[in-house]
Amino acid sequence: MRITVDEAHMLVQRVMTANQHSVEYARIIADHIVDCELRGLGYGGLARVVSIVERLQRTGAPTRPVEVAHQTPVSARLSGNDNLGYVVAFKAAEIVIEKAQAAGLAMVGADGTWYTGMLSLYAEMAAAKGLITMIASNATPWVAPHGAAEGRFGTNPICFGFPSSADPVIWDIGTSSIMHAEVVLAKRHGHMLEAGRAFDSQGRPTTDPEAALAGAFTPWGGHKGSGLGHVVQMLGILAGSPVQPPELAEFGFVIVAMKPDLMMPEGDYRARVTEYAEAVRAARPIEGGPAVRMPFDRSAAERRRRLAEDAIDVPDFVHARLTEFALS
Amino acid sequence: MRITVDEAHMLVQRVMTANQHSVEYARIIADHIVDCELRGLGYGGLARVVSIVERLQRTGAPTRPVEVAHQTPVSARLSGNDNLGYVVAFKAAEIVIEKAQAAGLAMVGADGTWYTGMLSLYAEMAAAKGLITMIASNATPWVAPHGAAEGRFGTNPICFGFPSSADPVIWDIGTSSIMHAEVVLAKRHGHMLEAGRAFDSQGRPTTDPEAALAGAFTPWGGHKGSGLGHVVQMLGILAGSPVQPPELAEFGFVIVAMKPDLMMPEGDYRARVTEYAEAVRAARPIEGGPAVRMPFDRSAAERRRRLAEDAIDVPDFVHARLTEFALS
Numbered sequence: 001m002r003i004t005v006d007e008a009h010m011l012v013q014r015v016m017t018a019n020q021h022s023v024e025y026a027r028i029i030a031d032h033i034v035d036c037e038l039r040g041l042g043y044g045g046l047a048r049v050v051s052i053v054e055r056l057q058r059t060g061a062p063t064r065p066v067e068v069a070h071q072t073p074v075s076a077r078l079s080g081n082d083n084l085g086y087v088v089a090f091k092a093a094e095i096v097i098e099k100a101q102a103a104g105l106a107m108v109g110a111d112g113t114w115y116t117g118m119l120s121l122y123a124e125m126a127a128a129k130g131l132i133t134m135i136a137s138n139a140t141p142w143v144a145p146h147g148a149a150e151g152r153f154g155t156n157p158i159c160f161g162f163p164s165s166a167d168p169v170i171w172d173i174g175t176s177s178i179m180h181a182e183v184v185l186a187k188r189h190g191h192m193l194e195a196g197r198a199f200d201s202q203g204r205p206t207t208d209p210e211a212a213l214a215g216a217f218t219p220w221g222g223h224k225g226s227g228l229g230h231v232v233q234m235l236g237i238l239a240g241s242p243v244q245p246p247e248l249a250e251f252g253f254v255i256v257a258m259k260p261d262l263m264m265p266e267g268d269y270r271a272r273v274t275e276y277a278e279a280v281r282a283a284r285p286i287e288g289g290p291a292v293r294m295p296f297d298r299s300a301a302e303r304r305r306r307l308a309e310d311a312i313d314v315p316d317f318v319h320a321r322l323t324e325f326a327l328s
Numbered sequence: 329m330r331i332t333v334d335e336a337h338m339l340v341q342r343v344m345t346a347n348q349h350s351v352e353y354a355r356i357i358a359d360h361i362v363d364c365e366l367r368g369l370g371y372g373g374l375a376r377v378v379s380i381v382e383r384l385q386r387t388g389a390p391t392r393p394v395e396v397a398h399q400t401p402v403s404a405r406l407s408g409n410d411n412l413g414y415v416v417a418f419k420a421a422e423i424v425i426e427k428a429q430a431a432g433l434a435m436v437g438a439d440g441t442w443y444t445g446m447l448s449l450y451a452e453m454a455a456a457k458g459l460i461t462m463i464a465s466n467a468t469p470w471v472a473p474h475g476a477a478e479g480r481f482g483t484n485p486i487c488f489g490f491p492s493s494a495d496p497v498i499w500d501i502g503t504s505s506i507m508h509a510e511v512v513l514a515k516r517h518g519h520m521l522e523a524g525r526a527f528d529s530q531g532r533p534t535t536d537p538e539a540a541l542a543g544a545f546t547p548w549g550g551h552k553g554s555g556l557g558h559v560v561q562m563l564g565i566l567a568g569s570p571v572q573p574p575e576l577a578e579f580g581f582v583i584v585a586m587k588p589d590l591m592m593p594e595g596d597y598r599a600r601v602t603e604y605a606e607a608v609r610a611a612r613p614i615e616g617g618p619a620v621r622m623p624f625d626r627s628a629a630e631r632r633r634r635l636a637e638d639a640i641d642v643p644d645f646v647h648a649r650l651t652e653f654a655l656s
Contacts, residue, residue: 074402074433075590105402105435105584109591132566134462134584148611148620152604160559169562171555203612221549227499227623230608231488234497234601238460238591243604256433256462256584262403263437263566273562276480276571280558283476284531292476295555 001316008312009034011319012049014326019053020061025087032086032117037312040302043181044117046314046322051184052084052115053325055248066091066110074103077240078110082249085116085137089253093122097129100257110253111240114139116157120172120296122255123161127168130266132258135159138236139251141244143176144216146226149203151216152244154251155180156232163260164273170296175229177218183209329644336640337362339647340377342654347381348389353415360414360445365640368630371509372445374642374650379512380412380443381653383576394419394438402431405568406438410577413444413465417581421450425457428585438581439568442467444485448500448624450583451489455496458594460586463487466564467579469572471504472544474554477531479544480572482579483508484560491588492601498624503557505546511537 003011009030016026029052037045064081066088071077076095080088092108099106116137126133139154159172178197186193187209198212199205206212219226237243241252260269277294285292306312331339337358344354357380365373392409394416399405404423408416420436427434444465454461467482487500506525514521515537526540527533534540547554565571569580588597605622613620634640 070591072432072590074431077591103402104400105433107433107586107590132563145608145611145620147613147617148608149614150612152608152611160562162559162562169558171559173552173555203615221553224501225549225552227501230497230604230623231490231499234488234490234604235460237600237604238586238588238597240591243600243607256586258435258566258584260566262400262435263398263405263568269566272565272571276558276562276565279571280473280476280480283473283480284478285475286477287531289475292473295558 001319002311002313003319004310005034005038005307005312008037008046008314011322011326012046015049015053015322018326018328019056022065025065025083028090029084029086032090032121034312035121035303036118038303038306039118039299040306041118041299043179043185046312047185047318048115048181049325050318050321051181055114059249068095074099074106076108078108080110080112080253082112082114085113085251085253088113089116089119089122089137089255092253092255093125096133096255096257097126097131100126100131100259101129104259104262105257107254107256109239111250113251113253114248116251116253118172119157119159120161120170120299123159123170123172124168126255126257127161127163127170130163130260130270132163132260133159133161134256135161135254136232136235137251137253138233138241139180139245140247140249142180142217143219143229144199145229146219146223149199149216153229153233154236154245155217156229156236158228158232162273163266163270164277165267165270166274166277167296167300169273169277169294170299172295173220175220175225175232177220180217183212183217187213329647330639330641331647332638333362333366333635333640336365336374336642339650339654340374343377343381343650346654346656347384350393353393353411356418357412357414360418360449362640363449363631364446366631366634367446367627368634369446369627371507371513374640375513375646376443376509377653378646378649379509383442387577396423402427402434404436406436408438408441408581410440410442413441413579413581416441417444417447417450417465417583420581420583421453424461424583424585425454425459428454428459428587429457432587432590433585435582435584437567439578441579441581442576444579444581446500447485447487448489448498448627451487451498451500452496454583454585455489455491455498458491458588458598460491460588461487461489462584463489463582464560464563465579465581466561466569467508467573468575468577470508470545471547471557472527473557474547474551477527477544481557481561482564482573483545484557484564486556486560490601491594491598492605493595493598494602494605495624495628497601497605497622498627500623501548503548503553503560505548508545511540511545515541
């Protein structure tokens with residue numbers, strides 16, 4: 001079915017408050033979920049809220065808010081206290097922005113979290129304030145390093161964001177060959193995975209999503225991409241995540257923010273990023289191919305289009321379950 | 329032919345002093361070149377010195393040393409003044425280490441440089457002092473972004489380094505599908521490139537190294553890898569590199585260093601990185617495959633072996649040219 005942006009937002013907010021979340025936290029989560037939908041990243045949208053509630057039903061809702069455990073003028077370490085990553089990372093982003101604006105450079109790490117969502121959202125918050133960011137988030141070891149047939153690191157997204165004089169440039173990728181949410185969806189729908197994406201619990205290649213969830217996914221990008229998965233895991237460990245986090249808990253999150261004026265006036269930097277992005281978009285495409293895009297171009301265009309339509313498509317069964325959750 | 333480590337070092341040092349470099353700078357360059365050879369990265373070793381001298385003969389040697397143009401407690405911006413990247417990046421690493429040890433976190437950027445070499449060398453310097461690093465270096469737009477058939481970013485290496493209680497973990501990759509030095513070598517030897525690695529100046533796929541050098545290489549890792557190439561280019565721009573640097577000049581270099589104790593005691597962090605690395609090495613390999621390695625394992629083992637042998641193999645024609653350069 002099709003609902004308005006406000007209806008989607010209100011639905012998520014009601015589900016989260018019905019699950020012992022404060023209105024403040026429920027709003028942060030709803031903003032994130034709705035932004036995923038607007039950007040066309042459905043796996044992280046309303047369907048994801050079903051997985052969130054299932055996790056909360058299994059473990060109980062967090063009983064303490066996100067807390068600052070330690071800080072310096074250039075850093076903070078947060079205790080996530082098992083709050084959803086959408087909230088923990090949002091709080092981390094707010095703090096790193098404030099500190100980087102004051103000191104020029106800052107890092108915030110957080111532990112005790114899960115599902116950190118689209119890292120690009122936090123990069124966009126910082127870019128709006130003129131800051132460059134590097135963001136990483138580790139996870140349960142669902143992914144086998146290159147050459148291995150069992151999991152050691154998570155699906156481990158990493159993101160860099162840059163302010164420009166137009167839309168920011170944001171690169172945000174996962175370091176596994178397939179997303180956890182995609183595998184969960186394939187299982188829900190009874191679909192098989194593509195070959196080469198996963199091992200079963202015995203280390204044998206599999207295309208069965210259920211077997212993959214009990215085994216491990218393959219990394220993205222072979223040997224080089226696998227190394228980036230390690231990088232994210234070690235940044236998560238820095239934030240306080242255990243070497244091998246348990247199922248859907250105790251993830252780590254790290255955000256580093258840099259003020260361009262450490263190097264040049266912010267306006268000059270924004271203009272040069274724009275100039276670079278324009279030069280890329282104007283590059284000759286490969287024979288018969290479409291125009292060249294910069295990272296984030298598609299997300300930004302999708303969001304503008306859907307906001308103008310004021311419409312979000314949601315599968316009926318997802319809408320029905322969320323409505324039920326909101327009333328419980 | 330086969331020479332000792334000291335002979336290799338002295339040869340490079342003599343070549344560089346014969347080319348108007350101070351003994352200090354010549355030593356920094358020789359250390360870097362010899363470390364490439366010891367780690368088995370021949371393309372960046374003695375053969376690279378031939379390319380360095382050819383560049384200096386074309387442009388003249390730099391007339392000013394590396395200078396600090398601007399600094400804050402957490403940052404410095406260096407003017408490379410057309411000095412070789414091996415020197416500029418080494419100076420940047422020294423400064424970022426000092427600042428990060430004092431402030432917890434620091435960033436140094438440098439412009440006006442070329443050939444920054446193995447970024448892992450700077451990560452290793454910082455890891456020896458207990459620091460985590462992120463390092464990037466942009467270049468002449470030899471590489472076509474994903475979907476494009478002409479160059480917009482450089483071969484753009486990026487590197488992350490982590491201290492452990494044993495060897496550091498260092499991930500250091502190029503974001504192009506082939507290294508510039510490999511293409512130059514293929515041209516020198518009259519070899520063709522693998523298919524899919526390059527376009528000619530008209531945007532047509534080519535396997536001819538000469539045509540590739542006049543055109544563009546393809547990026548590593550498709551759409552995701554290409555985005556990382558953009559990230560490095562925009563970090564280079566931050567350091568003062570132009571949006572599209574000219575041939576083998578005006579590259580940018582950025583290094584960010586983080587002290588683990590912003591998040592936890594350094595010893596605890598080192599121990600956890602070691603524990604993680606050991607868990608990865610102990611992972612079940614894929615059916616019939618070798619033991620799983622961590623990034624830097626092979627480099628570290630190669631270096632130990634060659635140091636024990638005290639022997640570096642150098643092609644006769646490279647040795648002859650360097651000897652000639654040293655005497656000129």
